[in-house]
Amino acid sequence: MPFFALSDADRASELRADTEAILAASRDRRAVLLPFVAGRALVVAVDEDGSRPGVRFAPAEVRLRDVRRSADGDEDPLAFERLSFLGFREEDGAPVFAAEVKRCESLVREAVARNPAVIGRVGRGAVDEAIATKDAKSVGPEMSRKDAGLLAAAASLLRWQRNTRFCQKCGSPVKIVKSGHKAQCANSDCRAPYYPTLMPAVLTLCTCGDYALLGRNSKWPRGFYSCLAGFVDQSESLEQAVAREVLEESGVVIDPSTVRYVTSQPWPFPCQLMVGFRAEVAPKRVTVSDAVCDTRRTRPGSRNTSNEEHAQSCEVSFPPTPTLDIAELRDARWFHRDWLRAQLGKHVDPREGGGREIPVGEIALPGRHALARYLVERWCDEPNVAKPGTSPDSPPPPSVAMTDDREMPLVPTTNRSFAFRVVEMNLPTAAGGGRHTALRFSPTGGGGAPTVNDHARLDAACEAEAGRIGASLRLLGGGQMCFRGGEISESAEIDDEDEASLLIVLRNGGGGDNGGAEVPRVDPELVRALVRRAYPMHDILIPGAFEGGGDGTTEQGLARRYQY
Numbered sequence: 001m002p003f004f005a006l007s008d009a010d011r012a013s014e015l016r017a018d019t020e021a022i023l024a025a026s027r028d029r030r031a032v033l034l035p036f037v038a039g040r041a042l043v044v045a046v047d048e049d050g051s052r053p054g055v056r057f058a059p060a061e062v063r064l065r066d067v068r069r070s071a072d073g074d075e076d077p078l079a080f081e082r083l084s085f086l087g088f089r090e091e092d093g094a095p096v097f098a099a100e101v102k103r104c105e106s107l108v109r110e111a112v113a114r115n116p117a118v119i120g121r122v123g124r125g126a127v128d129e130a131i132a133t134k135d136a137k138s139v140g141p142e143m144s145r146k147d148a149g150l151l152a153a154a155a156s157l158l159r160w161q162r163n164t165r166f167c168q169k170c171g172s173p174v175k176i177v178k179s180g181h182k183a184q185c186a187n188s189d190c191r192a193p194y195y196p197t198l199m200p201a202v203l204t205l206c207t208c209g210d211y212a213l214l215g216r217n218s219k220w221p222r223g224f225y226s227c228l229a230g231f232v233d234q235s236e237s238l239e240q241a242v243a244r245e246v247l248e249e250s251g252v253v254i255d256p257s258t259v260r261y262v263t264s265q266p267w268p269f270p271c272q273l274m275v276g277f278r279a280e281v282a283p284k285r286v287t288v289s290d291a292v293c294d295t296r297r298t299r300p301g302s303r304n305t306s307n308e309e310h311a312q313s314c315e316v317s318f319p320p321t322p323t324l325d326i327a328e329l330r331d332a333r334w335f336h337r338d339w340l341r342a343q344l345g346k347h348v349d350p351r352e353g354g355g356r357e358i359p360v361g362e363i364a365l366p367g368r369h370a371l372a373r374y375l376v377e378r379w380c381d382e383p384n385v386a387k388p389g390t391s392p393d394s395p396p397p398p399s400v401a402m403t404d405d406r407e408m409p410l411v412p413t414t415n416r417s418f419a420f421r422v423v424e425m426n427l428p429t430a431a432g433g434g435r436h437t438a439l440r441f442s443p444t445g446g447g448g449a450p451t452v453n454d455h456a457r458l459d460a461a462c463e464a465e466a467g468r469i470g471a472s473l474r475l476l477g478g479g480q481m482c483f484r485g486g487e488i489s490e491s492a493e494i495d496d497e498d499e500a501s502l503l504i505v506l507r508n509g510g511g512g513d514n515g516g517a518e519v520p521r522v523d524p525e526l527v528r529a530l531v532r533r534a535y536p537m538h539d540i541l542i543p544g545a546f547e548g549g550g551d552g553t554t555e556q557g558l559a560r561r562y563q564y
């Protein structure tokens with residue numbers, strides 16, 4: 001049951017038009033009222049010890065019989081016809097009502113303090129201090145699922161009533177009828193009916209193999225990412241809305257035939273129905289040609305000099321680069337499933353009173369109440385698509401790793417230089433089989449540009465790794481990279497200075513000023529794809545010189561600025 005759905009209540013919608021039945025329900029000894037003050041929910045802070053973990057608030061519930069006696073004729077905000085009927089609560093069969101009580105707030109607060117159910121949750125003598133008015137959207141995640149569902153339903157209905165005052169056809173005032181669930185024009189010649197509004201919105205987890213596309217709204221704090229979402233347009237199917245929103249926000253084209261409904265969630269703030277989808281994006285394929293796979297320049301004695309081996313070109317696929325709609329999204333990126341799995345539980349949704357900054361290079365996802373989180377978690381629970389013939393005894397080599405068995409730093413030290421290699425490891429069938437494109441890097445001894453020795457050590461480490469797992473090794477290329485601070489990003493024109501993403505500069509470390517060893521040039525796109533797998537939050541800059549020419553380009557300009 002999704003968060004914010006009215007779960008335990010029996011809506012008893014068939015009774016809404018039955019005045020006698022609703023009147024009887026309101027007179028039931030157990031009948032309770034969920035009070036709202038000027039549109040905000042009246043809630044109580046619950047005793048942490050007595051509640052379930054993570055639950056800090058409950059609705060400030062009133063027994064209707066505690067307030068009914070003080071009815072004050074037509075002006076009484078608690079008069080029967082001003083109560084909205086939500087249904088019967090499953091746990092005790094109590095009829096549940098909601099009402100706006102601003103005009104008799106003190107009376108209601110006293111009634112809350114007298115309610116044994118509230119006293120039981122808050123503690124005797126502590127109710128007055130525990131009462132507060134809160135926005136239902138922000139307080140909902142800090143309630144039990146059941147309470148949040150009821151509160152959201154009440155908040156949504158009362159808001160609609162507040163905003164539905166006049167007939168759209170004739171301008172006459174409308175009257176709320178049907179226990180709060182319908183408005184009707186009071187003009188007897190018109191009598192136009194109005195019903196609570198529902199706005200469908202699509203929420204899409206776009207995937208491309210083992211990558212998922214997540215975006216950051218321009219209003220969200222840095223590091224907070226979620227699925228792409230948008231409202232359904234008129235005369236548009238849900239599937240069409242998915243394709244349009246993803247294209248508009250990220251520039252990524254999805255295959256409409258892959259759009260799959262997952263589940264939905266009411267999001268009554270004010271009145272959305274979030275409809276969750278998965279959609280698959282075709283990967284971009286790059287064929288690394290024989291010329292690029294040239295291994296003749298590797299050092300003598302390496303095991304990958306067979307001409308037959310590099311006669312076959314290798315194809316590498318990765319997700320298409322998003323192009324942002326800067327009006328809506330501040331950022332959109334692909335995140336590898338392994339990386340997301342490691343991030344899932346690390347940081348709380350900053351909208352839920354987190355307040356702590358999300359560290360550079362990491363992300364936070366929507367909280368447990370959100371459909372987006374459900375979509376991401378469910379996808380992370382599924383096995384990786386790319387599991388090329390592995391057996392439990394011989395896992396495939398990691399796609400990106402440091403050599404020397406050192407753990408890969410989540411955020412590498414700024415201004416530290418690394419030598420890198422892109423290799424293909426061919427595992428024999430007995431060892432699980434499959435061709436694995438992998439990036440290996442290690443920090444340079446002196447901290448600056450790699451020397452011949454740095455490259456030689458890295459080559460030896462790659463060969464040793466291949467030897468350990470019984471794979472044949474093919475060198476696709478290499479060079480050097482440097483992790484930089486957040487001064488510049490690929491999308492510098494839309495990022496502000498606080499963006500603080502890191503910058504990686506890649507170049508062919510061959511010869512020249514820095515004295516590095518000569519290594520084959522590898523397709524920059526392949527390096528980008530591999531590096532992004534381990535460092536999705538880093539903007540990756542590849543100097544133009546690396547790609548063998550072109551002058552005056554932005555990248556080259558930046559390269560000069562950073563002396564690369």
Ligand SMILES: [Zn+2]
Pocket residue numbers: 167168169170171172185186187190191192
């Ligand atoms: Zn009318």
